[in-house]
Amino acid sequence: MNEVEQLSAPLAIVVVAAVLVVGVYVSSVVDVVAFRSVAGQRLRPGSAALHPARVARRLSRQQSVRTERPDMILRVLAPAAFLGLAAAAVTVIPLSPGIVVADVRTGIVLFGAAQALAIVAIFFHGWSPNSPFALVAGYRFVAVALSYELLSMFVLIAAAIPAESLSIGAIVESQAGLWNVIRQPLGLPLFLIVSLGVTFSGPLDLLDSNDLAGGGSVEDSGMQRLAWQTARHAMRIAFAACTAAVFLGGWHGPVLPGGLWMALKTFAVVALLGFLDVFVARISAERFVRLAWGVLLPFAFLNLLIAGVGAL
Amino acid sequence: MAVTPVEVFVAAGSDRWHDVQALRAHELVRLVPTPRHATVLLVAGTIPASAREALDRVHDQLPHPRAVATWDEIVAGNDVVDAVASEIVGCAHRVMADPSTSSPGRLADEEPNDWRGVGPFGQGGEGMMGGTPYGRAMAMTADDRDGLSLDRLELRLGPFLGQLPGGLVADVALQGEVIQSIEFACAGSKSFVTADRAVPVARRLLWLSHALHVQGLDAFAVGAARLARRSARLDDDPGLARDFASLRRRMRWTGLRSALRSVGDRDGRDTLARWSAHLDAIAASLDGADSRPVSADGSMPITAAELAEMITGLALTDAVSTIIGFDIDVPAMTTAPVEA
Amino acid sequence: MMSALAAVLAVTAVALTVQVAALVRSEWADPFVSTAPQRVPVLGGHEPATHAWSRFHVRYYPMTLVFVAFEMEMMFMYPWAVVFIEEGATALVEMGMFLTILGVGIVYAYKERVFSWQ
């Protein structure tokens, strides 16, 4: 096993900040590219690359409208906690051989806790403006979230079996011979569904959705909107990095250095999530809840069985 | 010049609402679902006097810096959509360059109810549920079908809502996200029918563009709006039928079918069947190059009361999908008296 | 271990603080004041009669109860996964039994249409 050295707290902050700043920017550009290519619009690389910066500049100068009697504490806390949890999730993911910001032995439990707390942050976002559409969106997101939560836990536990550890570093180590995407073929699609859910995109675009005039974000303008979008992209990065580490062999790969492999795989997952966001229509929360408990949960059981029998 | 699209919220009367959807095809404009996201408010079509206050409120809901563009005042050359888009981009740039020119509020800055200093805690409320804390009353309970007496939110939706056809006003009572009762209040008339008469194929494509937007497929909505703009031009476009078939093929992969199936069932037809009827009508009309107007065989006419009955008991999202599944004609707004 | 968890905490706190600072600063520095009509929740032009906050009828409440019961079980699965290879077939059989028992509960709930809106 590689010797993992614990980064000091200041260095950890610098590393996570770098990962998130670059990641959020790239993820936003991916959104633009995905939208324009699916829409059949001309792709101008320079324009797409500058798009997030321009939007950020404009939104930071726009008024943040207050609603009638909002819960201001929760309204500020929602995007802040969402970003904080994304950062926490990134810390437990190994970025390259021997470099993990925080090599916690309970890595997947901590990741799961961050994901569960993210539900709270997202619910706050729907609750705090005191606006009917946002409220409805927040509540139905919770229905979806409670349903994908179980899938996420099952899938990560199955990945922990061959590693004999709950640390994501150990899970990456265990994929030296064969990646989990082949060893546990059901894990990756299930975890992608979870990732779409946490970032409320594509089929699970049930929070900030058009059918509720913007849903949870219906009252967001200016900095409030910018902060929320930033946090959402940060969460997408955290889940993409986790997908890359847990299912796609993390930093394993020939020729190139491990860190680069990890970055490439993370980017591939971000791109996939970005395209799915644009390409897949929303299904209703009730349908997803039935689907999650009736179909996806049995698949998660099956995935666990495959993982278990394979490890024997 | 490479710029980011200007975010526009549309407040359209029912006579212009379809036309406005063509803006989705334009690269420099993005139609947003809520006024809070917009820089420019686009007013289009006839706004009756009864909707004037609603328009002003939507205007005031835009964050500063904001600007207003009016579709019907724009002098168009060959292409009205291009002219409107460049006007929108122009006024957005002007107001962002000088935020002091931001459009000032139109409604009086007055609280809905006087609450400051009222009541024992000075917030306008009294007791547990009474009074108007912070200016508004609290929702009260009502019986529900499952026996739980929980609060009922009574909302008047529309007429300028991103997800509903322009001019449509609905009084909705919600418990949770389920609609307990709904009544459509199209100014004056109590009934409307869906567009069962022959309509130009461009209008159907514009309906499709908006409907795709509501289902979360904004990128596809761009494609549909672009086809609509092409079909509206007079010259025959032989590639149009092929491109529409290609769009329809790609739509099959989006999971739209499973999202729409068995939503809003009525007489054995669901929203998916209604979409198919619309798409078939478009395809048929594009194939037979000369017969441009399409009659929607299969899409049944429906009155407001029937539609209300259909969507009572549905979750809000399914209700919106059901309403959008009909290409509703909201004529009443334009027949109401127009303010000079 | 402690230093790793301290790093997690530090990173989370910094990210949260940065975001809070940005939002609070924009609240204070905002040159525009939200007027009363501007603050009205978006409903497409009309005002709501009441506050949105209310006794919200959660249509999926039976599902949340099944979720809480089912989620408890997860706590046993994490240690189980760690010792799975060590314990081999014993682990597989014991967890298989455990999950089958819980699976019966889920099937029952599904049959009773708990996962549909009430």
Added chain:
Amino acid sequence: MIGTIDVAFVVFSVAAVASGCGVFRVDSMIRATYLLLASFLNVGAILVLLLAEYLGVALLFMMTAEMIVMGLFMVMFMMNPAGLNPMNMVHQPRFAAAAGVVAAAGVAVVAVFADFPDAPVDAESDTIRELGIELLGGSMLVFESIGVTLMATMVCSVILSSATGRFGDGYEGSVAPALEPGGDHRPADDLYDPDAAMGHSMHGMDMGGMDHGEMDHGEMEHDS
């Protein structure tokens, strides 16, 4: 000698107690619920400081999910859930305070006078693995019976809460319980409270709300 761990312990403890107190000071059910969660999160951090890493992190995880569900029900069933009108969240304050003092004193007595075993945990020992072996070995029967208990919980919660089911409406064929012990059952109509429902729905859009305001404040106090 005071180390970082001691400082962290004090900080988390104070935060846990403070957010616990906050639960009873705020008006909003959502704030109360999630202040309780904040208290649990700090307790989880204390467990981690005591080298029960898995237990501590798992506590964060479990309590978050539980509090989300609790929050849903709090808002659903409590009047004035957002605390738009200030209210008293404390029920039977004198008795509660006395009970709290007695309980705290009891815990303090145990903490000060009990003879705790002196078996320091090695920070590097793999407690998760040991937990797993115990679960599959010595405590196997306990583990499996928890499975049965949880299944029973699920079945009971479904029976008690679900309004619909395989056989249609849950109220079909039901009878309302008697008003006094041994009395007659009331007709099935009593399952609903049509009077209450009528009274409210008559308000319609104008939402008078005045008659509700006249309700006795004291009667409406709730515990949380």
